[in-house]
Structures are given as C-alpha cells and as structure tokens.
Amino acid sequence: MSHDFPEIRFQGQLRPSQADAVKIARRKLAAGQRRLHIVAPPGSGKTVLGLFLWSDCVRLPALVLSPNSAIQAQWADKIELFSAAGTEPHLVSTDSDQPALLTSLTYQSVTLPGRGGADDEGPAIELWQDKLIEAGQAKDPQEAAVWIEDLRRHNRSYYEQRMRGYRKQIRDAASLAGGSLELLHASSLRTLQRLKERGVGLIILDECHHLLGHWGRVLADAHELLDQPVVIGLTATPPDREGKRPEDIQRYDEFFGEVDYEVPVPAVVKDGFLAPSQDLAYFVRPTREELTFIANADEQLHELVAELCRPVETDEAARQVDVALDAQSSTPARRASPDFSSGADRASPVRYRTPVVGETTTSRMGNGGPASADRIAARAGTGGAGGSGASSDETSTGEPLSDWLLQVLIQRRLPTGVVKDWDSFQKRDPTFALAARAFLLRRGHELPPQVPPPETDVGPEEYPEMALLTPVLDRYVRHHLRRSADAAHRQLAEQVVRRLRMLGVQITETGAQACASPVARVMAYSQSKTEALVPILSAELQLLGERLRAVVVADFEKTSAVSAEVEHLLDAEAGGAIAAFKQLIRHPHTDALQPILVTGSSVLVDDDLAPAFDEAAQQWLVQEGYEVELEFGEEDGFHVICGKGSDWCPRVYVALITDLFQAGLTKCLVGTRGLLGEGWDASKINVLIDLTTVTTSMTVNQLRGRSIRLDADDPQKLANNWDVVCIAPEFSKGLDDYLRFIAKHSTLFGITDDGAIEKGVGHVHPAFTELKPEGLEGSTSLLNTEMLTRAGRRDEVRELWKIGQPYSAEPIRALEASPLGGSGGFPPFKGAREQWNDASLALAIGKAVLLSLCDAELLGHPGMLHVGQRSGGYVRMFLEEARDEEAALFTQALHEVLGPLDRPRYVITRSVHAARDTWLSMILPAFVGRYFQRRELRRVMLHAVPSVLARNKDLVAVFEAHWNRYVSPGEALYAHHGPGKELIAQARRQGWASKARVHEKEIFL
Known part of the structure; x- marks a missing residue:
C-alpha cells in the first residue's frame, strides 16, 4: 500500500451490510488475497462500498470500469461523499487521456477492438472461404475467392456485414488463446499504457457479470499488463451462464473466484435502504382457440403413446399409425385428467411374483395378460444380478412400451449394461428409474416385487406428465425402436420424435433436450395474459389513485418470428409490449392511466394524453438543452411520437418519459426488459407487472430491482410485483408457464404471510411448489381474488417486513x-x-x-x-x-x-x-x-x-x-x-x- 496516498475519509456512516462487507474485505486483504467478489442488489450502496474499499482499505490509485456512461458518471459523482486531506488536484477523472487517483471509465474505452485492419482481413476471408466450401457453395478456395470478390464489388454493404462477423470470429479465437491485447484499437492500448504509468494498483469492475465475453478476455490480459493490481468485482447478480463459452465461464470463475460476500435483498430492506415489496401472481387460462390447439397437440401425443403400448408388427401397421395421427383435426379443448393411457390398458392391473434364480424359462410361462409376470420374467431372464438374458445392446424384438419398461426395470438394464442391484440402478439413472415406475403405476400396472415403489411424498398422478414421458420415451426410442431390425419400429421412432418436438422436447443421439415448442409459445404469449392487465391495474388504481406508478414489462416490442404451426393464433404483436399497450387503451379503466409505451425504437402515447405530453415534453427538451421537433402520427386510440433532430435518440426520450412518469403525467409505462431493466431507475414505481419469459437470475433480479428503490415522497412505499401465469394443468405442457414462474422465483427472496422471509416461489403462496400448484386447478378465480385482496394490504405487509429490526442471514x-x-x-x-x-x-x-x-x-x-x-x-x-x-x-x-x-x-x-x-x-x-x-x-x-x-x-x-x-x-x-x-x-x-x-x-x- 502506498505511503503517498492521501487521507480520504467517508463523511457518512456505512450501512450495516456495507460494514460487514468491509470487515470481510479487510480480513481477506490482510491474508494476502488480491481479488474480492461482492454481490449486492441495486440500491444497496455498491458505489459507496467500492469507494470506501479504495480509500480506506487498498489506498492505491484505482481504475473503475462500468458498462455504460451513466454508471461511469455515478462513481465520479459519489466521490463528493468523501473528503480528502490536503490538496489533491487530480482526485477523480472520467477522461481516459488524464488518469487521476481514481479514474472512472467504461469497459468499452479499454476493450475497443481494432476494426477493419489488414491483420485480420486475410484470416477472415480464409474463414469465409472455408465456410463456403463446407456448405457446398464452392468447390475450392479459388472458386470461393472469386465469389467473395464479386460480392465485394457488387454488394458492398452485405460484404462488409459478413466480414464484420468473420473478423469477430477471428478476434474471438485469438482472444481466447490469450492474445486479446494484440487485437485492440490503438486508443484502448494507449489508455492502458497511461493507466500503467499512473501506477494503478486497484481495478474495480462494476456490474462484473458482463465479463463473460470479449470484455472479460481483454481485462484478464490487461491485468497482467498493469502488473496484477488488486481486483474488486461488484455486481447485483451472478452472470447468466447459459449459452456462454466454457472457456469464458472458466476464466470468469478463475478471475473472480468464489463470492466473498453477498448482501441479501431482505437485509437492505430491513436496514431501511430499499423499499419493501410483495410478490403476487395472477393466473389465467388460454383462450378457447389456444386451448383447442394445445388439446390437439396433446391428444396426438397420447394416441401415439397408446400405439406404443400395443405391439406394432408390420410396416403397414406403422403406416396406419402415421396416417391416423396426422389426420387428426379438432379434439375437445379439455380433458378430465392426463393419464397418457387408453382405458383398455388401465382396466387390468397386472401382478408379479419374484423370479426364482435357477427356475427354468418354461416353468415361468403362463397365461397372463398383455404384460403378465411370467411372460415378462421369461424375457428378463432369471432376474438375478447381472441377469442371464438382455445386454445393453440387444436387438429389439418389438415389445410394447409397457412390457419393455418392465423388462428394463426387472433386469436393472442401463444403456451401458446390467447392474447388480436396484440401488446401483437408481443411483446411476434416478430420473429414468422414477419416471418408468411412475409411468407404469399411472397406467394401472403393479410393480414386480423386486422393483420398489417410488420413495416420494406424492403419488405418480401428481407428477407433471412430460416429466415422466420425456425420459421414458427418450430411452424407448434411442435404445429400442431405433435399434430394431423392423422398419416399422424405426418409423414409429420418428413419429415419437416429431410429436415430442411439438411439445418442446428434442430427442438427439445423446439424449432428450429442450427445444422451442409451439405449445409452450402459445402458453407464454397467450392473449389471456395481456387481458389480465385490466383487472390487475384496475384494482391497483382503485387502491392507490393518483399515487399509482405502474410499469408493464414485456420481452420485446413485438414477438420474434412466429412459426407456421401457431401463426393462426399468435400475430407479430402477441405477447409483446405493443399488444399490452393496445390492451390498456382499449379498456376505459386502464385507458384512464394515460399509458405510454417506450421501447428502443418506438414511443406511443395514449391519444387523450397527446396534448399534455406535447407541452410537457417541449418544456423538458428546452430545459435540458436538446433541439428536437416532435411529430405526432395519429393511429387508432394513440399517437406515434417521432423526433426530428440529431438529439432524438433512446437515451434522450427514455430520460424524458421517465421524468414525466415520475411527475405523474402518466401513471403507466409499458416497455421492454432491454430498455427498462438494468441501469434504468424510477423511484416512484409501486406496481411492476412482469410479462417476460426470462428466468435467468441476472435478468430477473435486475428487473425486480426497478421497483424497490426508495421514494422520498412516499416513506411508506411498498411495491407490488405481479407475475401473470397461464396454466392448463390437464394438458402435457399446460404447466410450462407455471414452471417458468417457478424458475423466476428460485433466486428471489420475499415476505410470506406469516412474517418469514423465504427464498423461492413459496413466498408468493404456500400452495406453489416446484412440482405443481397444489389444489388450484379448479380454483384460479379464488386465488386471483385472494391476490387482489392482498394487493390492498400494503400496510400489513410492510409491518411483516419488520423494518429496523436485525436480519439473520442464517437459514x-x-x-x-x-x-x-x-x-x-x-x-x-x-x-x-x-x-x-x-x-x-x-x-x-x-x-x-x-x-x-x-x-x-x-x-x-x-x-x-x-x-x-x-x-x-x-x-x-x-x-x-x-x-x-x-x-x-x-x-x-x-x-x-x-x-x-x-x-x-x-x-x-x-x-x-x-x-x-x-x-x-x-x-x-x-x-x-x-x-x-x-x-x-x-x-x-x-x-x-x-x-x-x-x-x-x-x-x-x-x-x-x-x-x-x-x-x-x-x-x-x-x-x-x-x-x-x-x-x-x-x-x-x-x-x-x-x-x-x-x-x-x-x-x-
């Protein structure tokens, strides 16, 4: 630590959670640890904490890096809370050309790649040539080069677009190999060199969850260039690892290490530095047309399962199955209960006796039914350890699904071979072991004595249907039907694959995995979810009146491309922000909220609000020094706002509309999570309605963080955070949206109705479990009534939080x-x-x-x-x-x-x-x-x-x-x-x- 570092003192008092983090940081720094990883929610004081660690613990020149200029400026502004002894002419700087004792920059300023350089053009063209040859578009590099050159001359914009993509792939490969600094723009290299000369001994990486990519690769190498300064990683939430390169994930984990201290949201709420909230859910059913589509997909799968449970002996039989299934049209929109069985199969439960080791096959033959104990035992061999019969690679002989499952269970047969006992079988493949037994029990079969019943608190009928069907059908297709010598069985395997794909399951060579599902998409973007905005916001308006500040967040302005299977149900706006906005202005109760839609490309204003919006917006633009001329395009019930002038851009109009929202010109904003998520703040939000489908911890926590900022004008603020969930539990995929709701809440803390703080969906309602909503299939209206009633109990819920009382982080x-x-x-x-x-x-x-x-x-x-x-x-x-x-x-x-x-x-x-x-x-x-x-x-x-x-x-x-x-x-x-x-x-x-x-x-x- 530097003896020349000035005395810089924090003029305030650390919050309890900040003091705890400092205590841990001091201990770890004293032990020689040079990297700290701290997770703290939005509004918990991460910036002050980082500055305190710099000024009081590390005491070396520091570089702070942030993902955008707004956060970069916050670090410079917060330095006013600290006083420096003596004179320090360059205490803080946001200028990369003039580093100071604390230099606050953006990640982009030190990671900007060189663009269009000669060094990467040759490798990029070679990569492009290889791709053309691989795709069969060119037979050799020479032919590919001619095609590329012709494209450069006749379609320059497309050529440059493709070249940018291939250059990025070349840079990614180089940076992954540790050569990222060589690919940087000259300005970034100069900035790093100046920081090195300034003697930077600490790097604070704000919102460090962004470093699972190019930024992280560059900074890992820059850390060496700067002589390995102390690193403090700050973030509101761990990163989203889905879809990231394994190399990037490994580097991130090695660079930051384990989380040294995590500030739980409830602790900050109890300390009084974040507003309390309650999580509520509103349940809807799909529309009639949507239910018909879901029922058709479901019924086709059940017909197929019924066929699988009956022997298919010939190619002609398989063809008839194919024709019958594809010919189905409409089915009833609702079933009494999903049991993936035909009545005949359930009518005759079968009992088994334990095969005796050494008993001859002939002595065990009997007159049982379709899956009699004797017939199954005969196929299974002796049933002893190792068995005498089936090996893992036996040729399929055409057993129906139920018979085949029983053989596998009796023999304890895994894809890799037969295991010696049941415990080993279950340990090696617990998912299949449970699913196979539950599948058989739901079809009315009794398990043989050597196969123990599932050891769970719930019966087989309680499990979601797809959770049982997926592992069972995956194993049956890959290890039975596809390996059959009979073409009929192989054709049936393809039928199963197609039907499961419709329901979001893809059977590959290595197993089953999730894929895009038309049925799941219908559930996620159901029209009923948009319609639910009206009762929710009507109730909140009645409760809060003029104080209401609601935000409705969707995934996108419009949905992405709609597949052919659902284009008759979902148009381009289904489930998007525009559909939500139009729903609000159609109903008189919610039209009274004077809603505004704001996305990265659009601003829509309720027609009643247009004159007042024009006046207020013009005043704000003049006051802020922007030169913009507003134009109003009139549509049915709303106006499209366009701005003329170079100043008009999302950064400006988002700030404008946020200020108008804070002032009460509108009581409801509708937007997208990309714009109204991380980095956007509006302290007066007291109602958040989440229509998104995102489930990652990072995005969910960032979104929820918008509503829990303190409001200086409302010291008793309590935010209601709503999820809208579409369910149809009688269908195979009817709980997809509910499972998405479960995943969203898996990392969220919330207050329960008995005053405890609980992590997970149980804090919303005790009937919500990770398996399925208990006892709610026929009572969604009662549940919704309860939720709307709870929305009005803000004072009671605030009392349950016990703000000011200590919080124990021990579960x-x-x-x-x-x-x-x-x-x-x-x-x-x-x-x-x-x-x-x-x-x-x-x-x-x-x-x-x-x-x-x-x-x-x-x-x-x-x-x-x-x-x-x-x-x-x-x-x-x-x-x-x-x-x-x-x-x-x-x-x-x-x-x-x-x-x-x-x-x-x-x-x-x-x-x-x-x-x-x-x-x-x-x-x-x-x-x-x-x-x-x-x-x-x-x-x-x-x-x-x-x-x-x-x-x-x-x-x-x-x-x-x-x-x-x-x-x-x-x-x-x-x-x-x-x-x-x-x-x-x-x-x-x-x-x-x-x-x-x-x-x-x-x-x-």
Missing part, C-alpha cells in the same frame, strides 16, 4: 403441511373445550416429536417450537435457535409423522373425541345444548413413527408415551407384518392414511 429449516387431515373433533383428553384446528394439532404433534427426541437424547439444545398458520390451510413449523443438525433431525422426524406412509417400520393411530347429539342437546339452544352432547372416541388417522425413533422398542416406547400424552391414545405397532401391516392396508382402504402435502423449506427471520 432456518422449516416444514409446511396441508391438509393435516382429521383436525376436527376434540382432543381426546378430559376437560378439552376447544376442537382441534390445524395449528393446535400441529403444535401437539410437534411437541410429541420434539420431546421424544430430547428424551431419547438425540437432541441437546432443541430451541423453541414455532407453529404458524399460512393461507390455503397450510401450517408452518420450525425450531428457533436450534443448531442446524438438530433442526434437520427434528424436521425430518416431523416430516415422516405428518407425511404419507412410506414403508414405515412402526405406525400409531390418532383418535379424536367426536361430539354426538342427544335428544336434550338438540332441543336446547346451541350454546347450552353443547354441554349435553356425548363424546365418543373415533379413529381418524394413521401416522408413521419417525424412523429415528423406530430403531428399537425402547425408542418406540418413548415416542408412544409422548404421543399418548399430547396427541391421542394409541399403540405403536410394527408395520412390516402382522396387525400393523393389516392396519396400514385398512387405513388406505378407508381413507385415514395421511395424504398431507409436506414440504421442507429454508426461511429467514
């Missing part, structure tokens, strides 16, 4: 369950006056489990049991102030007690006192008559004894004692045979086996 393990079942009736104890409800019952069961674990000396410091009620009938339970390993043990034990029976070792019954009327209770007034009711003991539920307490009879006795004291009289029975096993069968037949949906989560307090 707490929690359990959520619904419905508990049998929660009515009275506790079966003398003197019980209040009936069980979900919360009181959960508390009693939780207490029995907790005290049992303590008495068994499995818990040392258990903490305090907390039980809270959530919306939708869910109950949340967790231990406060417990060690993580003890909280994990308690959570697992409670999960086993409350969840569905999954091969428990011991079970125990739960009973309640049910009130029965007498003749006297019926004739007396209710408040008196209840004292004359009789109570009788009624068994209502069968529960598992937690496995950790079922290891031996002594532990079982401990649990039984606490269960009898706090929950219900009952005897714990061994469940693997005898009365206990019979009791489980009875409970399942009579409906008192638990069907609770149980989820383990991590929350923050």
Whole structure:
C-alpha cells in the first residue's frame, strides 16, 4: 500500500451490510488475497462500498470500469461523499487521456477492438472461404475467392456485414488463446499504457457479470499488463451462464473466484435502504382457440403413446399409425385428467411374483395378460444380478412400451449394461428409474416385487406428465425402436420424435433436450395474459389513485418470428409490449392511466394524453438543452411520437418519459426488459407487472430491482410485483408457464404471510411448489381474488417486513403441511373445550416429536417450537435457535409423522373425541345444548413413527408415551407384518392414511 496516498475519509456512516462487507474485505486483504467478489442488489450502496474499499482499505490509485456512461458518471459523482486531506488536484477523472487517483471509465474505452485492419482481413476471408466450401457453395478456395470478390464489388454493404462477423470470429479465437491485447484499437492500448504509468494498483469492475465475453478476455490480459493490481468485482447478480463459452465461464470463475460476500435483498430492506415489496401472481387460462390447439397437440401425443403400448408388427401397421395421427383435426379443448393411457390398458392391473434364480424359462410361462409376470420374467431372464438374458445392446424384438419398461426395470438394464442391484440402478439413472415406475403405476400396472415403489411424498398422478414421458420415451426410442431390425419400429421412432418436438422436447443421439415448442409459445404469449392487465391495474388504481406508478414489462416490442404451426393464433404483436399497450387503451379503466409505451425504437402515447405530453415534453427538451421537433402520427386510440433532430435518440426520450412518469403525467409505462431493466431507475414505481419469459437470475433480479428503490415522497412505499401465469394443468405442457414462474422465483427472496422471509416461489403462496400448484386447478378465480385482496394490504405487509429490526442471514429449516387431515373433533383428553384446528394439532404433534427426541437424547439444545398458520390451510413449523443438525433431525422426524406412509417400520393411530347429539342437546339452544352432547372416541388417522425413533422398542416406547400424552391414545405397532401391516392396508382402504402435502423449506427471520 502506498505511503503517498492521501487521507480520504467517508463523511457518512456505512450501512450495516456495507460494514460487514468491509470487515470481510479487510480480513481477506490482510491474508494476502488480491481479488474480492461482492454481490449486492441495486440500491444497496455498491458505489459507496467500492469507494470506501479504495480509500480506506487498498489506498492505491484505482481504475473503475462500468458498462455504460451513466454508471461511469455515478462513481465520479459519489466521490463528493468523501473528503480528502490536503490538496489533491487530480482526485477523480472520467477522461481516459488524464488518469487521476481514481479514474472512472467504461469497459468499452479499454476493450475497443481494432476494426477493419489488414491483420485480420486475410484470416477472415480464409474463414469465409472455408465456410463456403463446407456448405457446398464452392468447390475450392479459388472458386470461393472469386465469389467473395464479386460480392465485394457488387454488394458492398452485405460484404462488409459478413466480414464484420468473420473478423469477430477471428478476434474471438485469438482472444481466447490469450492474445486479446494484440487485437485492440490503438486508443484502448494507449489508455492502458497511461493507466500503467499512473501506477494503478486497484481495478474495480462494476456490474462484473458482463465479463463473460470479449470484455472479460481483454481485462484478464490487461491485468497482467498493469502488473496484477488488486481486483474488486461488484455486481447485483451472478452472470447468466447459459449459452456462454466454457472457456469464458472458466476464466470468469478463475478471475473472480468464489463470492466473498453477498448482501441479501431482505437485509437492505430491513436496514431501511430499499423499499419493501410483495410478490403476487395472477393466473389465467388460454383462450378457447389456444386451448383447442394445445388439446390437439396433446391428444396426438397420447394416441401415439397408446400405439406404443400395443405391439406394432408390420410396416403397414406403422403406416396406419402415421396416417391416423396426422389426420387428426379438432379434439375437445379439455380433458378430465392426463393419464397418457387408453382405458383398455388401465382396466387390468397386472401382478408379479419374484423370479426364482435357477427356475427354468418354461416353468415361468403362463397365461397372463398383455404384460403378465411370467411372460415378462421369461424375457428378463432369471432376474438375478447381472441377469442371464438382455445386454445393453440387444436387438429389439418389438415389445410394447409397457412390457419393455418392465423388462428394463426387472433386469436393472442401463444403456451401458446390467447392474447388480436396484440401488446401483437408481443411483446411476434416478430420473429414468422414477419416471418408468411412475409411468407404469399411472397406467394401472403393479410393480414386480423386486422393483420398489417410488420413495416420494406424492403419488405418480401428481407428477407433471412430460416429466415422466420425456425420459421414458427418450430411452424407448434411442435404445429400442431405433435399434430394431423392423422398419416399422424405426418409423414409429420418428413419429415419437416429431410429436415430442411439438411439445418442446428434442430427442438427439445423446439424449432428450429442450427445444422451442409451439405449445409452450402459445402458453407464454397467450392473449389471456395481456387481458389480465385490466383487472390487475384496475384494482391497483382503485387502491392507490393518483399515487399509482405502474410499469408493464414485456420481452420485446413485438414477438420474434412466429412459426407456421401457431401463426393462426399468435400475430407479430402477441405477447409483446405493443399488444399490452393496445390492451390498456382499449379498456376505459386502464385507458384512464394515460399509458405510454417506450421501447428502443418506438414511443406511443395514449391519444387523450397527446396534448399534455406535447407541452410537457417541449418544456423538458428546452430545459435540458436538446433541439428536437416532435411529430405526432395519429393511429387508432394513440399517437406515434417521432423526433426530428440529431438529439432524438433512446437515451434522450427514455430520460424524458421517465421524468414525466415520475411527475405523474402518466401513471403507466409499458416497455421492454432491454430498455427498462438494468441501469434504468424510477423511484416512484409501486406496481411492476412482469410479462417476460426470462428466468435467468441476472435478468430477473435486475428487473425486480426497478421497483424497490426508495421514494422520498412516499416513506411508506411498498411495491407490488405481479407475475401473470397461464396454466392448463390437464394438458402435457399446460404447466410450462407455471414452471417458468417457478424458475423466476428460485433466486428471489420475499415476505410470506406469516412474517418469514423465504427464498423461492413459496413466498408468493404456500400452495406453489416446484412440482405443481397444489389444489388450484379448479380454483384460479379464488386465488386471483385472494391476490387482489392482498394487493390492498400494503400496510400489513410492510409491518411483516419488520423494518429496523436485525436480519439473520442464517437459514432456518422449516416444514409446511396441508391438509393435516382429521383436525376436527376434540382432543381426546378430559376437560378439552376447544376442537382441534390445524395449528393446535400441529403444535401437539410437534411437541410429541420434539420431546421424544430430547428424551431419547438425540437432541441437546432443541430451541423453541414455532407453529404458524399460512393461507390455503397450510401450517408452518420450525425450531428457533436450534443448531442446524438438530433442526434437520427434528424436521425430518416431523416430516415422516405428518407425511404419507412410506414403508414405515412402526405406525400409531390418532383418535379424536367426536361430539354426538342427544335428544336434550338438540332441543336446547346451541350454546347450552353443547354441554349435553356425548363424546365418543373415533379413529381418524394413521401416522408413521419417525424412523429415528423406530430403531428399537425402547425408542418406540418413548415416542408412544409422548404421543399418548399430547396427541391421542394409541399403540405403536410394527408395520412390516402382522396387525400393523393389516392396519396400514385398512387405513388406505378407508381413507385415514395421511395424504398431507409436506414440504421442507429454508426461511429467514
């Protein structure tokens, strides 16, 4: 560190999160670490933090690099918050020609590539020639050269366009090889040399998630040129790695290393430096026409699966399948439930017996049905380890899908060979092992004894259909049909590939992967989603009145090219910002918001607003010193704004419209995520409606960051962030948009209705799980009503955030369950006056489990049991102030007690006192008559004894004692045979086996 560095002091006080980051940075710098990686949300004070680390910790001349000039200027402006002792004539500079103690520049200024130089022209032309030869457009380099030269002379603009592309490929190859500095423009090289001469000892890379490409390659090499200064990477979110080069990802990870400190959004909200928010969701169904299209695609797939489950013996049969499937036209727009089966296949469940090692094939032949145990076992060989029959490369013999799956499971056959036991099979391919069993169970088959049932809390019918079909059909096509000697089977394989592609699955040589899906596109850009803007914004307007500042964000101004399959449903505007804008101006409630659309190429203004907009815009342009003449092109219900003059550009008109929005000239902006995302700020936003399809952490967090800026004029601000989700759960791809919604929230923190902070979609509603929305298929209107009601509870939600109170970054393990079942009736104890409800019952069961674990000396410091009620009938339970390993043990034990029976070792019954009327209770007034009711003991539920307490009879006795004291009289029975096993069968037949949906989560307090 330099002794000549002046004393520079921060004139304010660091926020708690900033102070924590500084503490960690000091420790790591003292230990010799020269690279720091800090993640902090927009509005958390990254700029001040970076300046403090520079002035107080590193104390060396610094270079700050930012992705644009606006952020570059922020660094220079924030230096005013610091005071320098003595005189320092060049404390800060934004001029690359005059570096200062702190030099703030853009990434472009030091990474600008040389353009059109002779050095890369030759290699670029050679690459172009190679591409022409490879594509069959030229037979040799000479012929390709003639074609290129002819293009240069007759179509110069296209020639230059193609040359820019090939030059970039040459530069990329060189920079990936470590030669990026040699490709830089002379001005960038001069800038780097001046910075080296200035003695730069620190580089601060702001929004460093942008460095997964050319910028990152150059800076990795420039770091060496500048004698390896200290590096601080600052970003609001980790980078989006999808589609990036592996070399770039590896270099980024090596350059920055692990994240040293991450500032969670809730911590900044609780500190009072970001506005609180709540996440809400509005659910819609596709339109009738869209549903018909989705149903047709679905039905064609199910018809194909039905064919796969019946033998196809000849080429003619395959041809008939092909004709039948392609001839389908319209189908009903709704099915009762997706089971990818024909009724005949489900009508006759098949039972299996375990093949005996050494038993002859003949002795196992029988008269079973289409997939009888004997026939399957005969094909499968002995069923012992290694089997005697099928190898991984056996020739297909034409088994129907269900038969083939059973063979694979019985033999434990992987693509690479047969494994010795089931655990090995499941470990090697857990996705297929689960999907194959669930597929068979959903078709009415029973699994053979040597194939264990799926170990999950949900039944096979709960899984999304495509999650089961994709791995099953992928394996069947690649390892059975395509390898068949029969052309009919190979033709059927192509049918499967085509049908799956329609639903977004591409079967390649190496496996199944996601691809563009016409059905998914219809769901994502459904007209119903645009129509949902009206009820949402109408409700928000009624709640906020003149204070409403809403932003609607779409992916694009218009959608990209529409495929032929859906062009009758989706026009060029479907799902885009223009469609949203037109929807708003069509309805009187939302037209009153005076909406404005702003994109990178268009400005549209509601026709009612045009005169006021013209006056306000002219004043702003004059005030800011811009020379622009506005023109208004009149359309149906709106005006298209064009500006004459060199000053008119997106940077200017976005600033103009943002200021008018802040001032209240319009209450609603409609735009694209590219323009209204990273770097755009409008502090008064209190409603954000997200119509985008993006799910990457980087973009989602940047978008959500727009609405949580503090508003100086509204200290009680709470932003409502809305997602609009299109669902049709009865169809194979009907939850695609819901799964996209899940992915969006996977990295988002939010406040829940019981005051906890939760990461993931559960903070929006407890019924939203990663698998599917629970119990909502027929009640979207009720859910939407609840969400619109919650929108008006801003004060209550703000209280739940507990702003000003400390935030613990340590997660707490929690359990959520619904419905508990049998929660009515009275506790079966003398003197019980209040009936069980979900919360009181959960508390009693939780207490029995907790005290049992303590008495068994499995818990040392258990903490305090907390039980809270959530919306939708869910109950949340967790231990406060417990060690993580003890909280994990308690959570697992409670999960086993409350969840569905999954091969428990011991079970125990739960009973309640049910009130029965007498003749006297019926004739007396209710408040008196209840004292004359009789109570009788009624068994209502069968529960598992937690496995950790079922290891031996002594532990079982401990649990039984606490269960009898706090929950219900009952005897714990061994469940693997005898009365206990019979009791489980009875409970399942009579409906008192638990069907609770149980989820383990991590929350923050």
